[in-house]
Amino acid sequence: MLFLLLQHTLWISKDGLKELWRLSQAIEQQEQENYILVERNQVLSAEVLDLKSGLDALEERARNELGMIKKSETFFQVIEEK
Template sequence: MRFLPARYLTTAILLALLGWLQWQIWIGRGSYPSVELMRQETAVQRASNELIRQDNERLANDIADLRDGREKMEEIARQELGMIKPNEIFVQYTRP
């Protein structure tokens, strides 16, 4: 059995290594397409997190208002339940 000369063996090893590195860059884990997909998913998640943060902030403000006084409870009762005070006229209109 005859072996390849050392220079051919070195060249073959280097080409195999180069091929493996190219495969990792273009197809493997952490490749350009997968990184771009992760960036897009991250952007969508950040937008979702921002909406949830705003909603949480609004809810925290509502809770603080409910704890501090009766004005918020009265506002909710009027808006959602249509409650009115004695000797008060309730007029509801819709915007065009």
């Protein structure tokens, strides 16, 4: 009888193997999310450092996001046919 009770606790109860498996899956998923966020934070940190230390990144942002050009440059717009 004790053996059956222990088996029930192991396989069927809310604190049994099902819960262990569910928690293992949740931990694995959270670790994957954390890894993605760590990579994103590293990229952002490098970008902040670049913006603080030099003008190249600032100039690149001005060109890409604001469409700015230098006085000595000529702007060409290429329109592709559909």
